Structures are given as C-alpha cells and as structure tokens.
Amino acid sequence: MSVLDRYLDRFPFFKKIFKPFLVVAPYVLMSGQTVAYPTERPIFHDRFRGRHKFYFDRCISCNTCARVCPCKSITLVEVEGREGKFPEIDYQTCSFCGYCVEFCPKLALEFTDFVEFSEVDRSKLVYSPEQLTEVPDLKEVLPMLKRRTERYLTDKEIKYRKVSDV
Ligand code: SF4
Ligand code: SF4
Incomplete structure (x- = not known):
C-alpha cells in the first residue's frame, strides 16, 4: 500500500x-492516446476495412459479391457503355464484414483506408460502380491534414509517432 x-x-x-x-x-x-485529427491522421493497418475500390476490368459480373453479402447491400446494375452488370454498394447498410472482397473470384473489390465519406443526404451513400472505382485523394477531402502518424504497441499501451509530413 x-x-x-x-x-x-x-x-x-x-x-x-x-x-x-x-x-x-x-x-x-x-502519453497522448489520441491524434489531432484532422491535422493528423493515423496510418491504418493493411487489413483495415474502409471504403471499397472496384475494378471494372477484373469483374466478370458473376454476382458472387451480391449473393454472399449478409446485409443485402450489393446490387448488380447495368453501366452505360459496358456489357454485363456491376456491383453498386449501399453504405447505409454495409457492415464492412469483408465477405464481398473475400469471395470475389477476380479480386475486383478491395478495401481502402478511406473513411471520410459521411453524407447529410442518405441517398448519396449508395455508390454506383463508377463511383466505387474512384477513391478521392486525402488531400482533397482533408486540406488541413499535415501529418500521418503510425500506431505502435509498447508493453503497456498504444502510442503514436509521426511518420511523415503530408
Ligand atoms: S463488406 Fe459485407 S456488408 Fe459490406 S457490401 Fe461487402 S459483403 Fe456486404
Ligand atoms: S465484383 Fe467480383 S464477385 Fe462481384 S460480380 Fe464482379 S467478379 Fe463477381
């Protein structure tokens, strides 16, 4: 005592x-346990599940992603000028479980570390295949971003260290 x-x-x-x-x-x-977002942003782990990125050239319109999605968040839709149907993702219901990415036989869907896509209008959270191919540059959505920081573990706690200027 x-x-x-x-x-x-x-x-x-x-x-x-x-x-x-x-x-x-x-x-x-x-020790600071937080970062000063949005001037500072952590570098997420490689397996982090942020917004999807979609690749038209790999997709074979097999519908597997829509069938395995437990939240019914994927619908295959037609896209002007292209043959076949391609995934549209509804982020109002997506739980980021990762099944669509895991089961896609052609690796046409992958996760990014992009999380800055909140909307006031819910209907804007339905992303067309074309929208899914574009992941905005962080500097465009976070012009105030100055530093990227890395998270690391000590014996007792999680800490952050500056990795790069943006
Ligand atoms: S991450 Fe999961 S919930 Fe989201 S679209 Fe893919 S399968 Fe559906
Ligand atoms: S994204 Fe993958 S799983 Fe979905 S339709 Fe295209 S090839 Fe099939």
Whole structure:
C-alpha cells in the first residue's frame, strides 16, 4: 500500500472521490492516446476495412459479391457503355464484414483506408460502380491534414509517432 493510499484511508469520503483521478492522471500526463485529427491522421493497418475500390476490368459480373453479402447491400446494375452488370454498394447498410472482397473470384473489390465519406443526404451513400472505382485523394477531402502518424504497441499501451509530413 502506498503512502498516498494510507493517507487517503484516513479520509474515506475523499478517497472515494479522488482515487479514480489519481489512477488515470499518470496515463493522461505521460502519453497522448489520441491524434489531432484532422491535422493528423493515423496510418491504418493493411487489413483495415474502409471504403471499397472496384475494378471494372477484373469483374466478370458473376454476382458472387451480391449473393454472399449478409446485409443485402450489393446490387448488380447495368453501366452505360459496358456489357454485363456491376456491383453498386449501399453504405447505409454495409457492415464492412469483408465477405464481398473475400469471395470475389477476380479480386475486383478491395478495401481502402478511406473513411471520410459521411453524407447529410442518405441517398448519396449508395455508390454506383463508377463511383466505387474512384477513391478521392486525402488531400482533397482533408486540406488541413499535415501529418500521418503510425500506431505502435509498447508493453503497456498504444502510442503514436509521426511518420511523415503530408
Ligand atoms: S463488406 Fe459485407 S456488408 Fe459490406 S457490401 Fe461487402 S459483403 Fe456486404
Ligand atoms: S465484383 Fe467480383 S464477385 Fe462481384 S460480380 Fe464482379 S467478379 Fe463477381
């Protein structure tokens, strides 16, 4: 038992109030557990599931992605000037489970680390195949972004370090 604990034991009421602060304070003072988004943005893990990217030239319109999707978020639609049907993804319901990417026999769908695609109008969350081929440049959507940071683990905690200027 520390000296502080012994001291606080004499004042149970204050101990009850201040003990949680004393436990948390060293962690708050010693190490930042967050990044200053949007001026700073973590580099996500390779297997991170952000918005999809779609490749027309690989797709064989087999419909597997739509069949395996547990959320019924994929519909195959026609695209002007192209033969066959291609996936349209409804991000109102997509749970980012990854089945469509995993089961696509031609690797025509993949995940990116792009997460900045919230909308006020829900209907804009339905992405056509053409929209899915384009993943915006981070600098366009986050003009204030200055640094990319990497997350790493120590024995006790997760920390962040600056990796590059943007
Ligand atoms: S990630 Fe999962 S929920 Fe989202 S479209 Fe693919 S299969 Fe459906
Ligand atoms: S994206 Fe893949 S699974 Fe979906 S229709 Fe095209 S080839 Fe088939």
